[in-house]
Amino acid sequence: MELSNRIKAVAPSATIAVTAKAKQMMADGIDVVSFGAGEPDLDTPDFIKAAAKAALDAGDTKYTPATAGKLKAAIAEKLKRENGLDYSGEQILVTFGGKHALYNAFQVLLDSGDQVMLPCPCWVSYAEQVKLAGGKCAFLPAGPERAFKIHPDDMLDHGVYSKAMVINNPANPTGVTYTPAELKAIAEAILETDLIVLSDEIYEKLIYGDTEFVSFASLDERLAERTLIFNGLSKTFSMTGWRLGWVAGPANVIKAMATLMSHQTTNPVSFAQAGALAAYLDPAAAPAVEAMRVEFDKRRRHMYQRLCAIEGVTCIEPTGAFYCFPDVSAHYGRSFGGIEVTGSLEFANAALEVAKVALVPGAAFGEDRCVRLAFATSMDQIDKGLDRLAKMLKG
Numbered sequence: 409m410e411l412s413n414r415i416k417a418v419a420p421s422a423t424i425a426v427t428a429k430a431k432q433m434m435a436d437g438i439d440v441v442s443f444g445a446g447e448p449d450l451d452t453p454d455f456i457k458a459a460a461k462a463a464l465d466a467g468d469t470k471y472t473p474a475t476a477g478k479l480k481a482a483i484a485e486k487l488k489r490e491n492g493l494d495y496s497g498e499q500i501l502v503t504f505g506g507k508h509a510l511y512n513a514f515q516v517l518l519d520s521g522d523q524v525m526l527p528c529p530c531w532v533s534y535a536e537q538v539k540l541a542g543g544k545c546a547f548l549p550a551g552p553e554r555a556f557k558i559h560p561d562d563m564l565d566h567g568v569y570s571k572a573m574v575i576n577n578p579a580n581p582t583g584v585t586y587t588p589a590e591l592k593a594i595a596e597a598i599l600e601t602d603l604i605v606l607s608d609e610i611y612e613k614l615i616y617g618d619t620e621f622v623s624f625a626s627l628d629e630r631l632a633e634r635t636l637i638f639n640g641l642s643k644t645f646s647m648t649g650w651r652l653g654w655v656a657g658p659a660n661v662i663k664a665m666a667t668l669m670s671h672q673t674t675n676p677v678s679f680a681q682a683g684a685l686a687a688y689l690d691p692a693a694a695p696a697v698e699a700m701r702v703e704f705d706k707r708r709r710h711m712y713q714r715l716c717a718i719e720g721v722t723c724i725e726p727t728g729a730f731y732c733f734p735d736v737s738a739h740y741g742r743s744f745g746g747i748e749v750t751g752s753l754e755f756a757n758a759a760l761e762v763a764k765v766a767l768v769p770g771a772a773f774g775e776d777r778c779v780r781l782a783f784a785t786s787m788d789q790i791d792k793g794l795d796r797l798a799k800m801l802k803g
């Protein structure tokens with residue numbers, strides 16, 4: 409059957425592909441250490457599960473209204489309490505994960521040929537989602553030599569020709585976070601333009617050391633009318649499988665996204681929303697999130713230190729999310745187990761085949777010198793995987 413040109417232009421998600429290959433090897437009985445997955449290994453807190461179970465038992469099993477009133481009110485309260493932002497129900501939409509919210513935002517914002525600026529390296533789905541909406545991407549280079557961050561001047565050239573820009577803070581795949589001052593400088597440059605900002609804040613709660621998180625729209629009162637905030641429950645509450653995210657922004661965009669969703673999926677799962685409500689309202693949430701963050705912080709420091717100790721590997725210390733994104737290009741040109749390593753794809757292939765370690769090639773994120781390792785796995789697995797990787801690279 410002939411496929412549409414639209415889908416033929418789209419690359420499958422490399423992060424999901426590597427995880428699937430590692431899972432298949434594990435299913436075949438091979439002892440693989442996986443640093444591939446972009447999801448917490450920890451379980452969803454019990455009080456959230458209990459709320460969803462109670463909703464099921466109470467017969468909360470029907471279509472949900474587009475308004476999803478109580479959950480939106482809880483999200484509005486979270487935005488007020490934690491981010492100092494005022495949003496009403498018609499400025500918030502609950503979706504099937506942050507990915508769905510971003511996809512639909514590009515669909516309602518972009519016309520054919522509209523350009524979106526993406527600081528690069530960046531999460532795999534932005535560029536494909538822009539393409540699927542008929543848009544095109546302008547990549548703003550933010551490689552390791554720039555500590556994976558863009559600066560206000562970087563936007564000047566493309567800013568004139570672009571309709572929108574994505575800011576992902578804390579960032580996947582690099583694990584870096586912008587300081588409030590850095591973000592403010594970017595915000596000031598944006599206010600000189602007509603750019604719409606898609607601020608992906610999904611890793612908001614996973615920050616380490618003295619890192620401070622500020623929501624982009626809170627930096628200046630003029631930003632709210634041109635910013636869409638994306639967030640969700642996957643990473644904060646370890647709820648990746650629940651598929652719940654949300655977007656907050658100008659009411660006309662939210663209304664358009666709700667219209668699109670009404671023909672596309674109807675609204676998110678009824679009892680999952682009950683779990684989300686507990687996640688935002690139950691006093692048990694804050695200590696549960698903090699316990700997860702503390703655990704990730706321990707793993708982060710350990711993985712970072714161990715990576716830095718491997719010859720030919722340089723790493724910028726992650727301050728957010730749960731990823732290290734080391735530069736391994738000093739090993740390009742070598743051969744491991746008969747695999748000639750010329751870039752991050754072959755490096756990841758060699759790591760999987762030779763060391764039985766799954767990691768994600770940086771090429772998938774637009775930075776071929778690096779590979780991504782998620783530290784959302786146990787300390788034992790981190791040690792085991794890095795022992796193997798170090799041995800392979802030494803060999």
Ligand SMILES: Cc1ncc(COP(=O)(O)O)c(C=O)c1O
Binds near residue numbers: 507
């Ligand atoms: C930067 C970023 N944004 C959005 C998402 C989407 O997450 P979800 O659809 O599970 O809410 C992810 C997931 O990996 C991500 O890394």
